[in-house]
Amino acid sequence: MSPPITRGFFGRRSDVDPSRVPPGQYLTHDFPVLSYGPTPHTPLDEWTFTIDGAVDGGSSWTWDELMALPQEMFMVDIHCVTKWSKLDTTWRGVSLDTLLERVDTEAEYVTAWSDGGYTTNVPLADLTDGKAWIAHEFAGEPLAPEHGGPARLVVPHLYFWKSAKWVRGLTLTLEDEPGFWEVNGYHDYGDPWREQRYQGD
Amino acid sequence: LTTRAPLRWEVARVLEARAETATARTLVLDIPGWHGHRAGQHIDVRLTAPDGYQAERSFSLASAPTVDAPAITIERIDDGEVSPYLTEVVVEGDELEVRGPIGGPFTWTVRDGGPLLLVAGGSGLVPLMSMLRHRAREASTIDTRALISVRTPADAMYRAELLELGPRDGLDVRWTYTRAPAPEPGGWSGRVDAEKLAALGPGPEASPRAFICGPTGFVETVANLLVDAGHDPGRIRTERFGPV
Numbered sequence: 001m002s003p004p005i006t007r008g009f010f011g012r013r014s015d016v017d018p019s020r021v022p023p024g025q026y027l028t029h030d031f032p033v034l035s036y037g038p039t040p041h042t043p044l045d046e047w048t049f050t051i052d053g054a055v056d057g058g059s060s061w062t063w064d065e066l067m068a069l070p071q072e073m074f075m076v077d078i079h080c081v082t083k084w085s086k087l088d089t090t091w092r093g094v095s096l097d098t099l100l101e102r103v104d105t106e107a108e109y110v111t112a113w114s115d116g117g118y119t120t121n122v123p124l125a126d127l128t129d130g131k132a133w134i135a136h137e138f139a140g141e142p143l144a145p146e147h148g149g150p151a152r153l154v155v156p157h158l159y160f161w162k163s164a165k166w167v168r169g170l171t172l173t174l175e176d177e178p179g180f181w182e183v184n185g186y187h188d189y190g191d192p193w194r195e196q197r198y199q200g201d
Numbered sequence: 202l203t204t205r206a207p208l209r210w211e212v213a214r215v216l217e218a219r220a221e222t223a224t225a226r227t228l229v230l231d232i233p234g235w236h237g238h239r240a241g242q243h244i245d246v247r248l249t250a251p252d253g254y255q256a257e258r259s260f261s262l263a264s265a266p267t268v269d270a271p272a273i274t275i276e277r278i279d280d281g282e283v284s285p286y287l288t289e290v291v292v293e294g295d296e297l298e299v300r301g302p303i304g305g306p307f308t309w310t311v312r313d314g315g316p317l318l319l320v321a322g323g324s325g326l327v328p329l330m331s332m333l334r335h336r337a338r339e340a341s342t343i344d345t346r347a348l349i350s351v352r353t354p355a356d357a358m359y360r361a362e363l364l365e366l367g368p369r370d371g372l373d374v375r376w377t378y379t380r381a382p383a384p385e386p387g388g389w390s391g392r393v394d395a396e397k398l399a400a401l402g403p404g405p406e407a408s409p410r411a412f413i414c415g416p417t418g419f420v421e422t423v424a425n426l427l428v429d430a431g432h433d434p435g436r437i438r439t440e441r442f443g444p445v
Contacts, residue, residue: 002253003210003247003249003255003298004212004249004296004298005249005250005251006248006249006250006286006295006296006297006298007295007296008286008290008291008295009248009249009250009256009286009290010250010251011248011250011254011255011256011282012282013254023255024247024255024256024257026256026282032417032441032442033417033420033421033441034441035439035441036306036307036438036439036440037306037424037434037435037437037438037439038424038425038427038428038434038437038439039421039424039425040434082259083257083258083259116434117435146417146421180306181305183305184304184305184306185208185303185304185305197245198207198208198303199207199208200207200208201207201208
């Protein structure tokens with residue numbers, strides 16, 4: 001059943017290729033901020049990034065060690081569940097392929113966790129093969145704290161709440177364990193092209 | 202895994218449309234199957250053009266959670282796509298697709314207790330108003346301080362109703378005007394700062410539950426001020442919005 005026409009609404013069409021804007025999204029040139037709490041500020045000399053959980057021996061990197069890994073520049077479109085999309089965003093960071101290179105695991109899921117207590121769940125397969133990064137620069141500048149700096153996960157093919165700000169580690173899990181927004185009614189997977197905003201979508 | 206029934210789109214009818222300020226308007230809705238909400242939650246609204254083009258946006262519920270018909274208040278953004286339609290075109294009897302309620306962390310009920318510290322920038326007051334209406338409906342006397350930052354007195358939505366609610370029964374609501382002198386004696390003008398927050402209280406030693414809602418820069422500033430003043434970041438909830 002097609003949705004009812006809204007009397008008197010005509011809308012504005014953006015002049016971009018509609019194949020780049022998922023259903024229900026609108027384009028923004030700003031970079032809106034959405035976080036459920038205050039912005040954490042962890043000094044870089046106390047910062048570490050850890051991979052643990054269902055792995056044979058975890059790994060941990062200091063900030064300097066992360067910076068010493070191969071860095072990638074990447075340009076991606078991002079889609080927030082609050083309906084905005086932003087095209088051609090440029091980032092710099094370390095591919096998850098690099099960080100997961102030596103990890104031997106049976107796990108199929110990952111819980112990303114952050115300063116401030118935030119968590120989000122992502123299938124491991126969605127973080128590999130060039131699909132995800134730990135990013136620390138946005139548009140050529142160090143990533144601002146309100147946007148997740150010093151470093152955030154970037155998984156651009158899923159709604160952007162999966163791209164955990166202030167990320168400090170990944171815990172590999174055998175089962176899918178819903179994270180912060182996911183237990184609050186948001187979708188476990190979050191594919192913008194299938195408009196998986198909420199549980200049951 | 203948690204499993205929930207899908208949030209279905211429902212066709213809501215506009216029961217009432219009333220101006221709150223020159224740029225903000227409340228729409229009271231009749232939503233089939235509505236079972237109430239938690240104060241602080243929002244709904245999604247979906248508009249469909251004749252050619253099938255759709256626009257979706259989220260709007261906070263302003264009404265008390267259970268008793269009233271659900272109501273949203275929309276601030277018109279001049280270059281917005283959806284807010285000008287909802288504030289200027291919609292009339293009573295029109296139908297809109299909606300779904301919800303949505304949102305978990307930015308909610309409060311009297312059962313959560315207090316004290317409560319509410320800080321609003323502009324139309325960021327909307328979800329906090331649902332909390333204040335809920336508190337009033339429950340005849341709660343939970344220590345509640347609210348600070349509302351607006352440009353001028355004419356931009357202060359729900360002002361008459363808030364002046365009826367307090368100051369009494371543990372409620373203290375104050376405004377600060379960023380582009381005009383305060384109309385009330387002893388009222389505040391200028392941006393929210395550490396001094397105003399300290400004068401408002403409650404201080405960090407009282408461990409209030411803080412809810413901050415407004416434009417991004419406003420929320421970032423106020424949240425940082427509260428953390429710097431010693432408030433537990435874990436008791437501060439934020440909701441930020443940009444133009445819609």
